[in-house]
Amino acid sequence: MTAEWTPADGGPVRPALVVLATLGLVLLVLVVVLPNLWYGFHDVSDIPVYQAYTDQIAQGLTPYLDFDLEYPPLAPPSFRLAGARLTLEAYMRNFSLEMGIVTLIAGVLVALAACAVWPRGRRAYVAGALYALGVALTGAIIVNRFDVAVALVVAAFLLCLVRRWHTAAAVVLGLGFALKITPAALLPLVLLLAGNPRRWLWPLAGFGGAALAGFMPYLVTAPRGVWHVFQYHLERPLQIESVLGTPMLLGQALGAAWVTVGHSYGSHQLIATGADIAADLSGVLTLGALVVVYVELRATARGPRAAPTRRPHAPAGPPDLRQGPLAAVLHLDPAGPRSRRREGTPSRLVGRGRAAADPDRVPGAVLGPRRPAAPGRRAGRGQEPPARGVLRRGGVAAVEVEHRTHRPASVEVPAAVAVAPRGRLAKRARRRENPEWTHPGRRGEGSRWKA
Numbered sequence: 001m002t003a004e005w006t007p008a009d010g011g012p013v014r015p016a017l018v019v020l021a022t023l024g025l026v027l028l029v030l031v032v033v034l035p036n037l038w039y040g041f042h043d044v045s046d047i048p049v050y051q052a053y054t055d056q057i058a059q060g061l062t063p064y065l066d067f068d069l070e071y072p073p074l075a076p077p078s079f080r081l082a083g084a085r086l087t088l089e090a091y092m093r094n095f096s097l098e099m100g101i102v103t104l105i106a107g108v109l110v111a112l113a114a115c116a117v118w119p120r121g122r123r124a125y126v127a128g129a130l131y132a133l134g135v136a137l138t139g140a141i142i143v144n145r146f147d148v149a150v151a152l153v154v155a156a157f158l159l160c161l162v163r164r165w166h167t168a169a170a171v172v173l174g175l176g177f178a179l180k181i182t183p184a185a186l187l188p189l190v191l192l193l194a195g196n197p198r199r200w201l202w203p204l205a206g207f208g209g210a211a212l213a214g215f216m217p218y219l220v221t222a223p224r225g226v227w228h229v230f231q232y233h234l235e236r237p238l239q240i241e242s243v244l245g246t247p248m249l250l251g252q253a254l255g256a257a258w259v260t261v262g263h264s265y266g267s268h269q270l271i272a273t274g275a276d277i278a279a280d281l282s283g284v285l286t287l288g289a290l291v292v293v294y295v296e297l298r299a300t301a302r303g304p305r306a307a308p309t310r311r312p313h314a315p316a317g318p319p320d321l322r323q324g325p326l327a328a329v330l331h332l333d334p335a336g337p338r339s340r341r342r343e344g345t346p347s348r349l350v351g352r353g354r355a356a357a358d359p360d361r362v363p364g365a366v367l368g369p370r371r372p373a374a375p376g377r378r379a380g381r382g383q384e385p386p387a388r389g390v391l392r393r394g395g396v397a398a399v400e401v402e403h404r405t406h407r408p409a410s411v412e413v414p415a416a417v418a419v420a421p422r423g424r425l426a427k428r429a430r431r432r433e434n435p436e437w438t439h440p441g442r443r444g445e446g447s448r449w450k451a
Contacts, residue, residue, distance in 0.1 A: 022128030058084035064225025178214025
């Protein structure tokens with residue numbers, strides 16, 4: 001999930017500065033742009049509906065039991081935050097202020113997620129600016145409905161996802177399901193990024209636990225009212241904002257008399273021939289589109305299957321480089337999440353020295369297999385199978401390093417860049433060329449290196 005960067009992209013971003021810039025732009029939109037549009041600030045609003053539910057709860061009535069509610073259980077608390085037993089004007093003002101604060105918090109989460117995706121350069125600042133632009137293009141309806149609370153859930157979900165907190169992301173989606181159902185459509189994305197199906201247990205448990213916690217009080221006391229939430233949305237007619245309703249809406253604009261606009265289920269609907277069929281197909285086509293997208297993402301994540309190829313043999317080097325030459329080339333994935341702890345230095349080399357500059361400091365697992373351990377002793381570090389060691393052909397050494405996000409691959413090093421061995425490497429090379437050779441300090445009786 002972390003984007004690849006180069007030094008040319010600029011210096012590291014400052015998350016605090018990105019957050020402040022995003023907040024400033026969003027606040028400018030909320031205070032200056034939205035109140036001065038060509039339509040009234042509360043012309044398109046569901047706030048009276050929210051106030052009616054709030055007053056009913058304030059009178060002691062229980063949602064889903066004493067009156068039907070088309071919103072999931074976590075929605076009424078957001079309605080009640082604006083206050084009860086207020087005039088409509090006061091409630092509208094309070095609710096719009098509440099949604100404005102939620103919009104700002106969502107902007108903070110978007111900015112933090114952008115900083116995690118693009119830790120260098122200007123892209124994080126651009127993401128904050130685009131979020132403010134999206135608020136402006138949405139218009140005043142953003143503070144007249146509680147849908148921005150769903151946007152806050154999605155922003156928190158994205159932040160968890162880019163941080164690879166898969167279980168936390170699933171929990172956020174479970175809370176979103178108990179808020180307005182639709183965030184559940186993003187759960188397959190969490191499972192896809194979690195990888196192996198054996199890692200799906202905790203995300204699924206987190207999603208189910210969070211969703212069930214929101215519905216649980218009313219599943220026991222008012223199961224019929226909870227079912228009404230889902231039945232209400234299944235029975236909704238074709239809305240004017242539906243994709244399948246666009247041709248009908250265009251026909252009405254061109255003067256077609258067989259298309260009219262009505263109002264039911266809390267929104268505007270299209271009344272025309274075929275509108276009911278289009279409404280039934282809308283959900284099926286949406287679900288099918290999601291399945292296609294996730295299947296394509298799954299196929300892309302797996303990548304194409306390449307046919308197995310034989311490793312090429314390295315050409316023989318000149319005679320003066322055949323006396324045990326060693327060279328180490330680390331083949332690491334530069335886009336890996338842990339490969340940029342130090343600029344220009346692979347993560348496997350941090351704390352272990354520079355392998356290319358000092359062969360003596362190359363880890364044993366990279367240098368190749370040591371001789372077998374004595375009976376009764378555990379294999380030490382570096383005793384890897386020959387397939388993961390060094391393949392010597394004349395003056396060439398090919399090193400395979402297994403990276404957690406990349407399949408092993410052999411890398412050939414021309415003899416011209418081979419590093420002359422020294423220290424322990426020189427001793428090992430001499431022992432391979434002449435098994436009877438022993439170090440001057442180890443020629444005593446009982447030496448482990450004595451032939």
